[in-house]
Amino acid sequence: MESKIVELLNQSIALELNAAKMYMLFSTKFPEEHAFWWELSMEEENHASLLRSGRDFFLSQDLFPEEILCNKVSILEATNVKLEEVYGQCQKDNLTINDAANIALWIETSAGEYHFQTAMSKNADDKMLDIFQTLNNDDKDHALRVKVFMRKRGIEEKKLF
16 A cells, blocks of 8 residues: 555655646746746645655654545646647647646646645644645645736636546
């Protein structure tokens, strides 16, 4: 079972880093919105660091709060593959702010991100989850922040994949 948790953690870390990379790309492609995308990118990096620390320090002591992870490696792998593919396209294509916002919404509502954000927002009944929430601080509700961003700019939500 522990090897499955390690796989889940590794794929979750990759997802956070892929999201961070995507948002950093958006911050350079849309300088007028740089601060918004840069902040999301830094927060995703922070999420990856939290998961990495959890894997490296708490997993061996059986203290890792597993509810912050999606429970299917295959879902995380597929999301990472798709995100890497989309990132490659975004580097090449003329990307609009509408495209970027909808990609961000897709990322933030993907299974891995959803599990992490849900766990970070719930009332912690577990000491380790409480520690992770404290360390995560205010780096949450990315999907809501992206939706607010879209609403303020009149961007229509589109189902991408």
